[in-house]
Amino acid sequence: MTSGPYNYSYIFKYIIIGDMGVGKSCLLHQFTDKKFMADCPHTIGVEFGTRIIEVAGQKIKLQIWDTAGQERFRAVTRSYYRGAAGALMVYDITRRSTYNHLSSWLTDTRNLTNPSTVIFLIGNKSDLDGQRDVTYEEAKQFADENGLMFVEASAKTGQNVEEAFLETAKKIYQSIQDGRLDLNAAESGVQHKPASPGRPLAAPPAARDNCTC
């Protein structure tokens, strides 16, 4: 097949949300560049990151939308939830307020994504255990009550960062396999290989690879 230089079968759209300063952009950088950025500037609107991972032998491109946490951008970032296959909801274990706002973030996520969107709760800054303000147990309970996946992670040390992104992808992939996620729906957040919009090219017939039928 002439699929160009693309050597992956799917694109998953992720969105990272949570209060300002919880370390969303740092988590992204740790995941994409395996580096910790000490002074990450405030995100304006949304920034992007990509990485190709492998799940069950399938190469998947993660297209990660790292949203601004500042309240003033809330209306703007709400426009970006649509079509996310995975949502990483981040709070800071050393700041209780960021944990308290989770229900508001969760409401947005539920309202603005589709039911099959995988929501993963991340308690960031687990390296700062001495300043802990939110216990693992209560966060775990919150996650369980709301059917979220959950880990505590550290963008600084990299602990559990990989896991959070990969586990989300596995869950999404499982949804595809189980037929819970309709790839043809525009909002699924999953694409078969990239489309090239904006240019009237003779579109090749849709690739049928990995079709579960």
Add this chain to the structure above:
Amino acid sequence: MPSSDSEDFESADEGQTHTERKERKKRLSSSNYSENALESDSGPKETSTLTGKVEKPKAKTTDGWDDFDIDNPEESNTEVKSKEPSPKEEKQPKAKEETQPKAKENVKSQDTGWDDFDDWGQDDVISKNEMEQTSKPVNQSSNQQQTDRDIKEVTDRLASASTKGNSWGWGWGVDSLLSTATAGITTATAGFTTLTSQVSQGISTVLESGIGAPDPEELARKNNKEADTSAPKVEDTKPDEVKAKEDQPNAGANDGAFPFGSLLSGVTKFVETTGTKVIAGGLDTLETIGKKTMEVLQDGDPGLAKKRAMLGLDSGDKPVLSQILREAKAKAEEEDKVREEKREAKEVHYENLFDDFEGLVHLEALEMLSRQVTMRIEERMRGLDPEKRQDIKETLQQVAELCEMPEEDDEDDEPPSEGMSKPDAFHEKLQTATQDLGLKLVFQPLVKQYTDVLDWLDSSDPDIGEKAVYKRAVSSLAQCTALAVLVYHKAAEMLLVKPRRSTADEADALTQMTVVLTKHISELATLFTEKLNSISSENKEQINNHITNIFLEAGNSSTYIQNAFQLALPILQIGAV
């Protein structure tokens, strides 16, 4: 579920079936059994599948025998198809012997899901007997020599008629495919079809994975030779064989004197055990069965005159499958060639690069914002009385007019300021254009990219190949465009959170910025084409090709930039209402 490969094979198979089914209808119009409902549906779909398959792009070089690139699967099918009549042959003598119930029992005991299997057996017998009644006398009375000559003549005719140039082998293959397929299909029922497809799959897999298909050229030559020499002998053997069958109808393995009988019973077994035995039988089996099928078809129809007439092969004006296939193949090849040239010309894929530089995702995000804001504007308008709504509409229109791109006038292309580098001049232009926007837009990436391009052009080896320049050109255009789209996206986001809006200024600023950016794109394109022209290469045509493509991609870049600008329009508009 079948693998996609075998699915392909099957679809191609069924496509043929459809074409021939029409013939079959014609043929059976006077007979006493009706068309099977299951078979009569979904014809067009299958045909389209066939077409799709044939036209599937294949990047292969032409070597004179490339016919077989596409024909190969068909030939495999020929062999697969040729199995169909064979079990029928096996059944027939058994039926005569009244041993069919036993055969049924055997089948049932092996696989109860195969009840359909019995039906086709019976149908076969009927049709075969019918055929037998009409054909036997002719066969017996006909002179052996005559038959021999006929066959030879027909084979030659087939060969010369079926392809213009390169292979009578291919012609033979297709015609025999058609004939055998017809024979199979004439007697087929739904059950048989299922069975066939299972067998086809099995064989396709075997052929693909194990044995390795023989050179079609070789195969064809061999076939033809043997058809010439062995036809009379086979005619001789035929009654013996039937007799032998009658003598020992249940024999698992016949002795060497009746090779076809043994092969045929092998086939039946193979069918009963869903294909595992083929590996043992090997390709020789398939080949021989194919030949045998041809002979059986010619039995009572010397020269295949009747069957050819039935298929409409003799009438030149009617489209025939082989013709259609050939045309489709030629068309596909032509398309391949064009595509190949295109790919050669632009091995560097602009869209992919644009995506890699995050242009696509910024455009997508901008589009989402744009749509969201448009909805908000509409929502606001809904709640208003008609008069106010009209006011707002006018305001929106005014903003849109402010954002119309000015007519191109190259006169105001003031020469770069003295003592300022090109990138700095570019930066200043962008700053000037957007100073009324009221936002702190970041142009450094664009400026840096420009600097890099200029450095590269200056420092690069004068002997650098045109391909390298071209690659760099497309990549630079894609990167610059992606960075420009990013600026629009950021501007849109910041405008939406801007406390105090001044729509007219903003609209003007963004329009000017768009002018600067699109001019910058042309500048980049010009720089690279100049570089290409400076290369001393004997391949002038290739260079011209590259230059054309660079301007094409530059046009593409400008389109992206103007699209981004248009997407930002509602964000400007909402500030005014």
